[in-house]
Amino acid sequence: MGKDDQILEELTSSDYKYGFETLIENDSAPKGLNEDIVRFISAKKNEPEWLLEWRLKAYRHWLTLEEPKWPNVKYPKIDFQDIIFYSAPKPNKELQSLDEVDPELLETFKKLGISLEEQKRLSGVAVDAVIDSVSVKTTFKETLGELGIIFCSLSEAVHEHPELIKKYLGSVVPMTDNYYAALNSAVFSDGSFCYIPKGSRCPMELSTYFRINASGTGQFERTLIVADEDAYVSYLEGCTAPQRDENQLHAAVVEIYAETNAEVKYSTVQNWYPGNKEGVGGIYNFVTKRGLCKGNNSKISWTQVETGSAITWKYPSCILKGDNSVGEFYSVAVTNNYQQADTGSKMIHLGKNTKSTIISKGISAGKSQNSYRGLVKVHKNATNARNFSQCDSLLMGNKCGAHTFPYIEINNSTAKVEHEATTSKIGEDQIFYCNQRGIDTENAIALIVNGFAKKVLNKLPMEFAVEAQKLLALTLEESVG
Amino acid sequence: MLKIKNLHAGIEGQQILKGINLEVKAGEIHAIMGPNGSGKSTLASVLAGREEYEVTEGEVEFLGKNILDMAPEDRAREGLFLAFQYPVEIPGVSSNNFLKTAVNQVRTYRGLEPLDAVHFLKLMKEKMAMVEIEQKLINRSLNEGFSGGEKKKNEIFQMAILEPKLSILDETDSGLDIDALRVVANGVNKLKSEDNATIVVTHYQRLLDYIVPNFVHVLYNGRIVKSGDKSLAFELEEKGYDWIKEEVDSVA
Numbered sequence: 001m002g003k004d005d006q007i008l009e010e011l012t013s014s015d016y017k018y019g020f021e022t023l024i025e026n027d028s029a030p031k032g033l034n035e036d037i038v039r040f041i042s043a044k045k046n047e048p049e050w051l052l053e054w055r056l057k058a059y060r061h062w063l064t065l066e067e068p069k070w071p072n073v074k075y076p077k078i079d080f081q082d083i084i085f086y087s088a089p090k091p092n093k094e095l096q097s098l099d100e101v102d103p104e105l106l107e108t109f110k111k112l113g114i115s116l117e118e119q120k121r122l123s124g125v126a127v128d129a130v131i132d133s134v135s136v137k138t139t140f141k142e143t144l145g146e147l148g149i150i151f152c153s154l155s156e157a158v159h160e161h162p163e164l165i166k167k168y169l170g171s172v173v174p175m176t177d178n179y180y181a182a183l184n185s186a187v188f189s190d191g192s193f194c195y196i197p198k199g200s201r202c203p204m205e206l207s208t209y210f211r212i213n214a215s216g217t218g219q220f221e222r223t224l225i226v227a228d229e230d231a232y233v234s235y236l237e238g239c240t241a242p243q244r245d246e247n248q249l250h251a252a253v254v255e256i257y258a259e260t261n262a263e264v265k266y267s268t269v270q271n272w273y274p275g276n277k278e279g280v281g282g283i284y285n286f287v288t289k290r291g292l293c294k295g296n297n298s299k300i301s302w303t304q305v306e307t308g309s310a311i312t313w314k315y316p317s318c319i320l321k322g323d324n325s326v327g328e329f330y331s332v333a334v335t336n337n338y339q340q341a342d343t344g345s346k347m348i349h350l351g352k353n354t355k356s357t358i359i360s361k362g363i364s365a366g367k368s369q370n371s372y373r374g375l376v377k378v379h380k381n382a383t384n385a386r387n388f389s390q391c392d393s394l395l396m397g398n399k400c401g402a403h404t405f406p407y408i409e410i411n412n413s414t415a416k417v418e419h420e421a422t423t424s425k426i427g428e429d430q431i432f433y434c435n436q437r438g439i440d441t442e443n444a445i446a447l448i449v450n451g452f453a454k455k456v457l458n459k460l461p462m463e464f465a466v467e468a469q470k471l472l473a474l475t476l477e478e479s480v481g
Numbered sequence: 482m483l484k485i486k487n488l489h490a491g492i493e494g495q496q497i498l499k500g501i502n503l504e505v506k507a508g509e510i511h512a513i514m515g516p517n518g519s520g521k522s523t524l525a526s527v528l529a530g531r532e533e534y535e536v537t538e539g540e541v542e543f544l545g546k547n548i549l550d551m552a553p554e555d556r557a558r559e560g561l562f563l564a565f566q567y568p569v570e571i572p573g574v575s576s577n578n579f580l581k582t583a584v585n586q587v588r589t590y591r592g593l594e595p596l597d598a599v600h601f602l603k604l605m606k607e608k609m610a611m612v613e614i615e616q617k618l619i620n621r622s623l624n625e626g627f628s629g630g631e632k633k634k635n636e637i638f639q640m641a642i643l644e645p646k647l648s649i650l651d652e653t654d655s656g657l658d659i660d661a662l663r664v665v666a667n668g669v670n671k672l673k674s675e676d677n678a679t680i681v682v683t684h685y686q687r688l689l690d691y692i693v694p695n696f697v698h699v700l701y702n703g704r705i706v707k708s709g710d711k712s713l714a715f716e717l718e719e720k721g722y723d724w725i726k727e728e729v730d731s732v733a
Contacts, residue, residue, distance in 0.1 A: 428532070433569045435553040436529050436562075437583040437639065438590070447582060451573025451622065 028087030033080050035059060038186050041086045043128025045155050045190075048162065058175035058185030071313050071342040072371040072403055075284065080251060085187045085220075140204070149202055149233075150195040154222055157193035164195055168226050168465065172255035172319070180251040180313075181288040184220050184250035184416040186254070191222040196231035196262075198416070205461045206235045219253040227262035229295065234265040236461060250309075252287045260295025260322065267460055267466055268316075273306035279367075282310025289316035293325035293351075301328040302345070303459040305468045307475040310339060315373065317346035320354035320382075327356040330456040332468075334370030334449075334475050335400070344405075349385035349415070357387040361453045364400035365476055371403040376419075380411040387416070393423040394452050396445075446473030457460045482507050483647055483679050488539035490527045497523045499703035502537070505647065508675045509553065512689055512714060513682045516701035516722040521682045523564060524700070525651040529563040530556050544646065558590035560646030564653050564678040571623040576635070577605065579623050580642050612668035621642075630661035637668040643673040649680045654688035666691030685720035699725055 029037050038059045042052040067078070127453055150161060154316035158165050175185035196202055227233055237254075250272065256264050266289075275282025285308075291300035302316040318327025329345035347356035356376065364370040370393065378385045404421050426448055434444030450457065450469050457465050483505040490498040497520045505511050515521050527534050528541065530553035541549050548556050571579065579671055584604070585595035596604065609619065616633050624632050640648055650669070654662055669679065681692055689697075689711065697713040698705045701722070706714050706729045707713065717725075 159719055181487060427569065429569045430571055431573070432553060433565065434579075434583075436557050436565075437579070438554055438557040438587040438645065439579075439583050440552075440554045440586065443582055443586065447574050447579060451571055454573040 025166070029085055031082055033059075033083070033187070036446040037085050041187055041189075042104070044086060045144070045158070047155075047158060050166065051158060054170070054175065055186050060278055061176050062179065062186055065182055067179050068313075071373070072369065072405070073340040073342050075311055075340075078284070083249060086189065092316070104170040105320055106309045112180075144204070147200050147202070148197040149200060150193065151206060152193055154191045154193045154224065157224075161193070161195070164226065165193070165224075168224055168255070168257055170255075172257055172290050173253050173288050178288060180286040181253055184222060184251045184253045184288070188220045188222040190355075191224070191252070193223075194225045194233065194235065197229045198228045199230045200228075202233040206233065219250045221276065223252070223254040224257075225255070225264055226257045227259060227264045227298075229259045230261045231259070232263045234267070234461060236267045236269075236464060238269040239269065242424050247347075248282075249284050250286065252285075252289075254287070254289040254316075256291035256300055257293065258293050258295065258298035258300055258322075258325075262295060263301075264291065265301045266291070266316075267464065268302075268304040268306075269460075269464065269471065270304065270306045270308050270312070271309075271471065274308050274337065274339050274406050275310040277337050277366075279310070281310065282339070285309035285312045285314065285394035287312075287314040288321065289314065290346075291317070291327070291352075292319045292323050293327060295325075295412060296322040296351070297324045298322050299326040299328075301326075301330075301459070303330045303456065304332070304343075305456070305460070305471065306331070306333040306341060306343060307340075307471055312339075312341040313342055314343045315346055317348070318356060319348045319350065320356065320385075320438045321350045322354075323351040324353045324355075325351055326354070329356075329358045329360070330459045331359070331360045332453040332456045332472070333370060333372075334363045334472060335365065335370045336364040336475055337368060339366075339368040341369070342371040342373055343411050344372045344391075345374040347377070347387055348379040349376075349382040349387070352383045352385075353380070354382055354385050356385075356387045356389070358387070359455050360389075360391045361456055362391070362393045362402055363396070363449060363472075363476070364393065364402050364453065365396040367399045369401045369403070371405060373407075375407040375409070376417055377409040378415040378417070382412050383414050385412065385415045387418065389417075389419045391419075391421045392452070393421075394449070395425045442473070442477060445476055446470075449473065449476060482544060483680075484540070484542040485528075486540045486542075487526075488527070488541060489537045490523065490534050490539075491537065492523070492534050495575060496537070496636045497703055497706045498527065501662075501700075501703075503698065503705060505678045505680060507646075507678055509674070509696065510679045510692060510694045512692075512694035512697045513680060513700055513705075513717075514684065514686075514697060514714065516726070517684070519700045520703045521684075521700050522651055525563060525566075525649050525680075525682050528649060529561065554586070555590070557643075557645075558587045562640050562643055562645030564633070564640060564648065564650045566652040566655060568624050568627075568632045568636055570625045572625050575621070576619045576623055576638075580605070580639060583639075584642060584663065602640065607667060608638060611671055612638050612641050613664050614638045629656035630658060633657060633661065633665055634668075637665050637672075641668065641672055644672075645677065645707045647678050647680070648711060649682065651682045652684065653681070653687065654683055662688065663691060689714045701725060701729055 014110055029040050034185055035056060038055050042055055173181050175182055225235060256266060258264050272285055293300055298309040300318050306312055316329060320327050327347050333341045333343050336339050344360060345358050358374055360372045362370040362372055372391045374389060376387045391404050395402055406419055408417055410417060430448055431444045449472050457468055460468055485501050485503040488498055488501040501524060513521055527536060536549055543559060543561060574615060581601050588595055617629055624635060653665060681694060694711055697709050697711060699707040707725060
């Protein structure tokens with residue numbers, strides 16, 4: 001019996017010693033994963049039977065899968081029996097003022113240009129009653145409600161909008177899709193649900209709201225965004241402020257579903273704890289993000305700024321099913337110290353006249369490894385499909401690595417696919433040139449790196465672009481010297 | 482303004498400057514000429530603080546301060562400017578953004594308030610007119626895809642913006658056609674005042690028709706072997722460098 005089979009055998013044969021009944025009383029599940037844990041999570045959330053069955057099906061499928069070995073990353077084998085898969089969100093200890101917050105954290109906030117109010121919120125300081133986040137939330141909810149836009153936690157949506165969840169959950173990323181998507185489907189903690197009805201344009205970046213709403217979604221986050229016909233939404237996930245989490249493994253799933261003429265813009269800034277300078281600790285970020293351009297003329301656009309996590313494994317993709325649909329992927333991935341990133345995109349052209357763009361900018365510093373991995377696939381019916389891919393790598397120092405793995409599969413002779421790739425090094429010459437004009441090395445690197453990533457940063461929502469620029473500079477601080 | 486005493490410097494263990502002595506006062510233009518490999522560009526790089534070069538002996542005093550221990554950015558902030566022989570390209574960074582960062586870091590160092598966008602734009606417009614540089618060059622990424630002449634014009638534009646006390650032009654004339662040369666020289670002349678000084682490093686006399694020096698120095702084998710006025714430049718143009726080499730080598 002193979003080692004994996006042996007583990008599987010142990011997993012499925014041993015009885016769960018605490019039993020399901022007593023378990024339900026607890027705030028968190030004991031370590032490990034089995035069917036009882038899945039039932040426990042579902043029961044904790046008061047889920048309907050069909051969702052429990054869905055989770056169990058995912059769990060059983062997960063047992064038959066193997067952890068993917070193909071990403072260009074190295075880490076010790078994950079012991080899934082040593083992980084706690086559910087714990088109730090704990091309210092943070094409330095602090096009375098910013099004076100009680102770790103000064104180092106405040107310094108970082110300052111460098112990022114995060115507002116005082118948000119600093120308070122992020123570090124768990126009690127907020128002034130007038131601008132209480134609850135009232136902000138209520139205002140947002142009212143505005144959105146008038147337009148028929150649903151924006152709530154996924155758990156809430158399961159109860160309030162079961163017909164939508166039943167229809168769309170797993171419709172873009174099936175529970176059987178891959179190892180981590182199956183795991184997420186079995187044990188997902190919570191996440192967001194967003195539905196934009198026919199003909200509605202969401203009038204605000206769903207960013208501000210989301211940032212207020214972001215805490216406590218847990219390590220197996222699941223997001224579902226549905227844009228109905230002629231709908232538009234711009235959605236922002238994440239935060240430039242450093243995020244720490246005691247859970248090392250994060251396996252999130254994001255699904256986007258775009259009907260005819262719909263457009264969804266999804267922007268991410270990921271800054272999870274990357275581990276220390278010696279490469280100890282840090283988040284494993286194994287994410288499945290996919291959008292389906294279901295209807296004709298629909299468009300899905302991914303923009304990501306990835307600076308955090310010890311290991312990132314993430315390929316936001318678009319399935320271009322509708323004719324004339326458009327998929328875009330704009331990415332800046334920065335790795336420093338011992339970080340490893342294997343990230344890129346997949347563009348699957350199924351419909352006629354479908355168009356996709358991939359712009360990937362990788363920046364490697366320290367002893368890190370940064371890989372671009374992308375697939376452009378043109379199906380035989382996808383007449384006149386077009387793709388443009390540009391993958392640029394910037395190296396800082398001579399101990400890091402940049403890798404590019406582009407895959408192209410073309411099954412229709414009318415397709416036009418272009419791929420450009422460059423690798424360059426931040427030169428001493430460039431830095432000296434800046435120095436000679438009075439710019440110190442830190443600011444010189446910030447300028448050079450932001451210039452390199454400009455095409456992607458330009459795609460971010462305005463107020464966020466500025467923070468993201470500062471974040472890039474901050475991540476690379478002291479990496480040349 | 483600038484006092485160089487017995488400066489010895491080299492790179493990777495190879496001695497290039499072997500005892501340079503030079504004094505530059507405010508209001509003066511000095512030309513440093515010499516054959517290839519005599520150490521002209523090394524001198525410019527050492528003054529600007531390029532890390533690869535090691536100073537083994539001697540002193541350099543700029544506005545009363547020893548600059549050899551200063552970081553290159555601090556020398557720049559003190560008012561030392563180097564117009565590069567080969568200006569580097571920085572993709573994706575606009576001249577506007579680059580210069581605003583530079584100007585404001587310099588201002589902060591000098592205890593001045595940073596310029597806001599409006600005042601900075603005004604400064605840009607004023608200096609653009611002064612050095613005859615086109616808006617379209619400023620809008621592009623810094624030096625990216627610029628011709629040789631455009632790069633040199635941009636160096637002079639940066640000099641105009643930063644208003645240095647001492648400007649060192651390192652072979653600014655190399656690779657320029659006559660029109661570009663005139664534009665560059667006009668810029669330098671307009672920026673000239675009683676309070677600042679210029680060191681023109683060049684191989685040819687040509688540039689000195691436009692930028693007229695008070696002093697001409699010949700650098701050979703790591704030392705200044707001859708100094709004179711503008712007529713020395715004409716003599717070199719006529720006779721080449723060989724007679725100087727012979728003179729020096731026979732003494733040695």
